[in-house]
Amino acid sequence: MKLCGAELRFVSLPxxxxxRTSLGTQTVRNALVLRLETSQGEGWAECVADDEPGYSSEYLTGAADVIRRFFLPRLLAMDELDPAGVAVALGGFRGHPMxxxxxxxxxxxxxxxxxxxxxxAYLGGVRRRVPVGVSVGITDTIDELLGLVDKYLTAGYLRIKLKIEPGxxxxxxxxxxxTFGPSVALTVDANTAYRQSDIRHLRGLDEFGLLLVEQPFAPEDLHSHARLATVMETPICLDESITSARDAATALRQGACSIINIKPGRVGGYLEARRVHDVAQAHGVPVWCGGMLETGLGRAANLALASLPGFQLPGDISATARYFTEDITAPFAVAEGHxxxxxxxxIGITPSADFLDRLTTSIERLSP
Known part of the structure; x- marks a missing residue:
């Protein structure tokens, strides 16, 4: 298979x-959609980087630039374009996992x-449908939060994740x-908002029977996560700290977590995500699939990843209607929590031409 051309398209989904999370408030999801034209047909993808370098050092227009200027020329030079060869071909470029x-x-x-x-099937999935949860952002009042949780439990979501921050x-x-009782599967996600001095305060979460506390400290601070894990009954889950299978092995070896959130964009792709899954399985550690407000393209691919056997907890792969009134693909819906x-x-889905054109803000077509 040879690369024949490409299209970079920015879309905007209100x-x-x-x-709202500890990192800020989002009202629109701008995404970069990539379409490759090959000698054997086309392929679709999206880049999950945010507009600004908050969650990670990557940002959307920067991702488009590195794809345009460096990655696509390297793919054009490949004698045979294949999935396993992409990481090798791009390995000389530091960073830019998304x-x-x-x-x-x-x-x-x-x-x-x-x-x-x-x-x-290619990744080794074993499920035809996957259990899903929902992420609930920080709200202005507790009453507003309770209303949202009630709405999502009524919709059938199997796990509720609450975004938290100091205060x-x-x-x-x-x-x-x-309000909702001990049977609700409940987790919290701090998005790195705390410091080591907050360990005693975070221990107060133990009384609520949480499934996990996700990423309370800075990505590089495995020491504080390991220290927290020794004093909390609630399992510690890492997200931003895990950027590769090697990171996963290091974090597990240091006792910094006992659960891992896998996001393909954060680790550089679905093949590396599978390797993180395999490392976790080798250590007897459960994983789940996180979300980055993906369009239907990323949602479809994440569902495929979450069908692997080690994904034991409901992921952040909510229904389309949770975030968007209109997507670039046919919508995904939750049925009985799956x-x-x-x-x-x-990936099993392609964009709707009408939806795609309506939500597109700019297009750039590239040819050899």
């Missing part, structure tokens, strides 16, 4: 409601479509637990 993940995803989609194989943690969690894994070849 959110149903603002989504941009690399988008390129790999598009090559996977094109290659697997040509072979008539779905991404789930918005113990009392909101207490209110949710007391979403079906796309069954078609490749």
């Amino acid at each position: 959110l149903v409601t603002p989504f 941009a690399k993940s988008a390129v790999e995803m598009a090559v996977l989609d094109a290659s697997l479509r040509a072979a008539g194989m779905g991404l789930s 918005w943690d113990i009392e909101p969690v207490r209110a949710v637990r007391e 979403i079906e894994v796309p069954a078609g070849p490749g």
Whole structure:
């Protein structure tokens, strides 16, 4: 398979409601959609980088630039374009895992479509549908938070994740637990908002029977996570700290976590995500699939990843309607707490031309 051309397209999807975390508030999801034209057909992908370098050092226009100027020329020079070769071809470029993940995803989609194989089967998936949870942002009042949690539990989500930050943690969690009872699967996510001096305060979360506390400290601070893990009953989960299978092995060896959130964009692609999964399985550690407000393209690929056997906890792969009134693909819906894994070849879904054109803000077509 040879690369024949490419298209970079920016799309803008307004959110149903603002989504606030300790990193800031988001009202629109701008995304970069990549379409590769190959000798065996086209492949689709999206880059999950944010507009600004807050969650990670990557940002959306920077990702487009590195794909345009460096990654695509390297792919054009490949004698044979294949998914496993993408990481090798781009290995000389430091960083930019989200941009690399988008390129790999598009090559996977094109290659697997040509072979008539779905991404789930290629990765080793074992489920036709996967359990899903929902992430609830920071709200202005506890009453507003309780209303949202009630809405999502009524919709059938199997796990509720509450975003927390200093000043918005113990009392909101207490209110949710007391209102909805001990049977609700409940987690919290700090997005690195705390410091080591907050360890005693974070221990107060133990009384609420949480499934996990996610990424309370800075990504590089494995020491504080390990220290917290020794004094808390609640399992510690890492997100931003895990950028590769090697990182996962290091964190587990140091006792910094006992659960891992896997995001393909954060680790550089779906093949590296599978390796993180394999490392976790070798250590007997459960994983789950995180979300980055993906369009239907990324949502479809994440469902395929979450069909692997080690994904034991419901992931942040919510229904389309949780975030968008209109997406670039057909919507995904929750049924009895699960979403079906796309069954078609490749990632199993393609954008709707009408939706895509309506939500597009700019297009750039590239040719050899």
